[in-house]
Amino acid sequence: xxxxxxxxxxxxxxxxxxxxxxxxxxxxxxxxxxxxxxxxxxxxxxxxxxxxxxxxxxxxxxxxxxxxxxxxxxxxxxxxxxxxxxxxxxxxxxxxxxxxxxxxxxxxxxxxxxxxxxxxxxxxxxxxxxxxxxxxxxxxxxxxxxxxxxxxxxxxxxxxxxxxxxxxxxxxxxxxxxxxxxxxxxxxxxxxxxxxxxxxxxxxxxxxxxxxxxxxxxxxxxxxxxxxxxxxxxxxxxxxx
Amino acid sequence: xxxxxxxxxxxxxxxxxxxxxxxxxxxxxxxxxxxxxxxxxxxxxxxxxxxxxxxxxxxxxxxxxxxxxxxxxxxxxxxxxxxxxxxxxxxxxxxxxxxxxxxxxxxxxxxxxxxxxxxxxxxxxxxxxxxxxxxxxxxxxxxxxxxxxxxxxxxxxxxxxxxxxxxxxxxxxxxxxxxxxxxxxxxxxxxxxxxxxxxxxxxxxxxxxxxxxxxxxxxxxxxxxxxxxxxxxxxxxxxxxxxxxxxxxxxxxxxxxxxxxxxxxxxxxxxxxxxxxxxxxxxxxxxxxxxxxxxxxxxxxxxxxxxxxxxxxxxxxxxxxxxxxxxxxxxxxxxxxxxxxxxxxxxxxxxxxxxxxxxxxxxxxxxxxxxxxxxxxxxxxxxxxxxxxxxxxxxxxxxxxxxxxxxxxxxxxxxxx
Numbered sequence: 298x299x300x301x302x303x304x305x306x307x308x309x310x311x312x313x314x315x316x317x318x319x320x321x322x323x324x325x326x327x328x329x330x331x332x333x334x335x336x337x338x339x340x341x342x343x344x345x346x347x348x349x350x351x352x353x354x355x356x357x358x359x360x361x362x363x364x365x366x367x368x369x370x371x372x373x374x375x376x377x378x379x380x381x382x383x384x385x386x387x388x389x390x391x392x393x394x395x396x397x398x399x400x401x402x403x404x405x406x407x408x409x410x411x412x413x414x415x416x417x418x419x420x421x422x423x424x425x426x427x428x429x430x431x432x433x434x435x436x437x438x439x440x441x442x443x444x445x446x447x448x449x450x451x452x453x454x455x456x457x458x459x460x461x462x463x464x465x466x467x468x469x470x471x472x473x474x475x476x477x478x479x480x481x482x483x484x485x486x487x488x489x490x491x492x493x494x495x496x497x498x499x500x501x502x503x504x505x506x507x508x509x510x511x512x513x514x515x516x517x518x519x520x521x522x523x524x525x526x527x528x529x530x531x532x533x534x535x536x537x538x
Numbered sequence: 539x540x541x542x543x544x545x546x547x548x549x550x551x552x553x554x555x556x557x558x559x560x561x562x563x564x565x566x567x568x569x570x571x572x573x574x575x576x577x578x579x580x581x582x583x584x585x586x587x588x589x590x591x592x593x594x595x596x597x598x599x600x601x602x603x604x605x606x607x608x609x610x611x612x613x614x615x616x617x618x619x620x621x622x623x624x625x626x627x628x629x630x631x632x633x634x635x636x637x638x639x640x641x642x643x644x645x646x647x648x649x650x651x652x653x654x655x656x657x658x659x660x661x662x663x664x665x666x667x668x669x670x671x672x673x674x675x676x677x678x679x680x681x682x683x684x685x686x687x688x689x690x691x692x693x694x695x696x697x698x699x700x701x702x703x704x705x706x707x708x709x710x711x712x713x714x715x716x717x718x719x720x721x722x723x724x725x726x727x728x729x730x731x732x733x734x735x736x737x738x739x740x741x742x743x744x745x746x747x748x749x750x751x752x753x754x755x756x757x758x759x760x761x762x763x764x765x766x767x768x769x770x771x772x773x774x775x776x777x778x779x780x781x782x783x784x785x786x787x788x789x790x791x792x793x794x795x796x797x798x799x800x801x802x803x804x805x806x807x808x809x810x811x812x813x814x815x816x817x818x819x820x821x822x823x824x825x826x827x828x829x830x831x832x833x834x835x836x837x838x839x840x841x842x843x844x845x846x847x848x849x850x851x852x853x854x855x856x857x858x859x860x861x862x863x864x865x866x867x868x869x870x871x872x873x874x875x876x877x878x879x880x881x882x883x884x885x886x887x888x889x890x891x892x893x894x895x896x897x898x899x900x901x902x903x904x905x906x907x908x909x910x911x912x913x914x915x916x917x918x919x920x921x922x923x924x925x926x927x928x929x930x931x932x933x934x935x936x937x938x939x940x941x942x943x944x945x946x947x948x949x950x951x952x953x954x955x
Contacts, residue, residue: 324622324888352774355891358902358915366906409889409902409917413774413790420889442777445925468579468954477584484591512593516907517882 301417302327308348313339328420333433336423340439343410343419351410351419354436357446359454360405363480369513404431404456408443425456435461453478483508544572547936551580555658555940558950562927562939571939574931576924581954589914593880594620595693597914602688604916605952608647609679610639611894612952613692615916618798619890619901620694623883624855630800631846632696637800638734638837639682639691640892641830645741646675647895647947648823648830652748655820655944659761663751671744674737681706681730695850701841705733731838738835745827753824762817766930766942769814776929777922780897781822782946786814792893804836816945823947826895855881880909889917896920896947918952 306320306327316339319330331339343349402424410419425431435458436443447458448467455476458464466473475482485508493500547564550556559580565573585604589597601612614636621627628636649668656664676686682701683689691698708714708722725736752758768778773786783790791808793801809825811818849856857876858869883905891900897919904913923946930942 323886326889328887354777355898356900356902356915356917358913360904360913365912368908407902407915409900413788416795418889420887440777441772441775442922442925445921449921466579468582470579478587484587510591512879512909514908514910515879515882517909518907
């Protein structure tokens with residue numbers, strides 16, 4: 298498997314050249330990163346090229362990198378600290394006033410492709426240029442299965458797909474506002490719903506529960522994995538441009 | 539002459555043939571469907587977002603609740619993704635146990651499918667027959683995990699515990715007479731493996747029974763043959779996997795093509811259809827019953843002959859034994875850290891897919907090195923199948939929608955997540 302991935306990676310590097318921002322093999326999986334403007338062209342190539350033949354789009358998934366690498370508990374220093382101390386507020390700007398503004402690209406669209414013919418997989422990653430209005434081309438013309446997966450990414454992350462035939466919400470409720478899987482959307486949600494006997498209808502109200510953290514999010518340097526990573530680095534075929 | 543125009547029909551969300559909470563908005567021309575617009579998400583619980591707020595092990599139980607008729611297979615997909623990131627592998631005995639339970643789960647899932655599909659199309663008896671056998675398999679679930687449905691049995695590094703030596707017996711109650719109890723406990727005298735073996739011996743007969751009821755049944759064929767035809771090219775394009783893809787004649791099964799667990803050691807065949815219609819998909823799944831049965835048999839034989847550990851011994855990831863914790867400081871600390879904090883995955887991302895009874899079930903995990911996933915994406919086969927609804931039903935009659943829902947084997951727990 299690994300050899301064929303190396304070969305595929307080399308083939309893609311040769312054929313796509315500068316369009317390939319990054320090609321990396323980790324854990325026996327090939328990940329390529331491409332710029333949003335090249336998405337359609339590269340996708341068509343991946344589907345139609347003989348050595349690629351990725352006939353099936355297995356999955357499209359949005360990722361929000363807003364709080365990537367944030368730890369709720371500082372374990373670097375000495376002594377013990379409280380795990381999580383956080384007040385809840387609907388207005389995130391109040392809480393994050395002292396937090397530095399997020400830099401870099403926030404939203405990524407990750408697609409997994411499968412080639413039944415060559416029995417191989419590839420992961421295609423694209424970062425949206427604009428954090429405020431993440432826009433990317435739709436691949437529904439290339440793979441029909443993208444239709445609902447892209448609707449899902451739009452619904453949950455607010456990523457816009459240019460050229461999508463029917464970009465409606467799919468999983469959330471009718472009339473829902475906001476994009477719930479964004480990292481700045483509270484886990485407990487923003488509204489709760491109940492049946493009001495006086496008004497004789499269902500009413501929406503701001504949530505009355507408090508958000509709690511049961512286990513703090515901790516990032517630990519684990520010696521075992523850094524060792525593994527060093528070994529793997531020798532096998533990785535990186536083509537940083 | 540009056541103006542003739544299409545009208546819109548609302549199907550579900552509480553229709554008995556909608557298999558849960560499917561709302562279909564159908565644009566009809568008379569009785570012919572012009573466009574089907576499924577409204578899903580009525581069962582959306584935000585599983586993936588919830589998983590982001592919990593240590594890895596606490597989300598295993600959520601996986602059961604995705605496709606709630608093939609519980610352990612969902613766990614398998616999740617657990618494999620974690621193991622891939624952690625760089626560990628379960629002991630061989632655990633792998634065999636997983637393989638066996640994956641196949642038990644496949645039979646469980648297909649039994650519910652054939653029962654519900656039959657019921658939708660008019661074969662009432664199928665439902666009763668299928669639930670008779672499901673009961674035995676759910677007892678096996680209960681014997682190993684304590685739960686009939688939501689087992690949380692697979693863990694990163696193995697399975698929660700070895701298969702017990704005793705099969706629980708039915709107890710006397712006011713609903714069962716002594717003679718009943720005796721009959722019910724007839725094949726439960728031995729170990730759980732004995733009970734499973736006994737099941738595999740009688741199950742092929744049961745499948746024959748189902749087939750006599752359905753395979754050549756005139757009504758069944760009238761309702762299924764040539765309904766919802768998908769060509770192999772379109773099946774791939776639409777993201778169909780599992781029996782939906784094999785029914786169209788594409789020989790693709792992850793158990794054979796990208797083997798995981800112990801599938802490369804076992805002898806079984808992959809049934810493939812030719813026409814890509816609902817009837818072929820029915821035949822494919824019926825054959826999968828027999829193949830799964832064959833796999834279970836092989837696993838039982840192996841498990842009998844080869845005792846061994848069922849959990850990885852790296853106690854940074856798997857909990858130490860309870861006895862050890864009583865006397866060993868190290869074990870106590872390991873347990874404390876696992877219970878309060880869990881374990882951290884190395885930074886990176888991984889996608890692990892398994893051949894779920896419904897198709898390809900995959901978990902994509904993104905980790906930033908923390909003890910909780912940064913992002914978990916569940917690739918549910920039903921979601922892709924549901925999106926093909928429009929294409930599969932176009933031009934068919936209203937009654938065929940029910941057949942197509944049945945043949946897709948839809949469960950809303952995984953479509954809506």
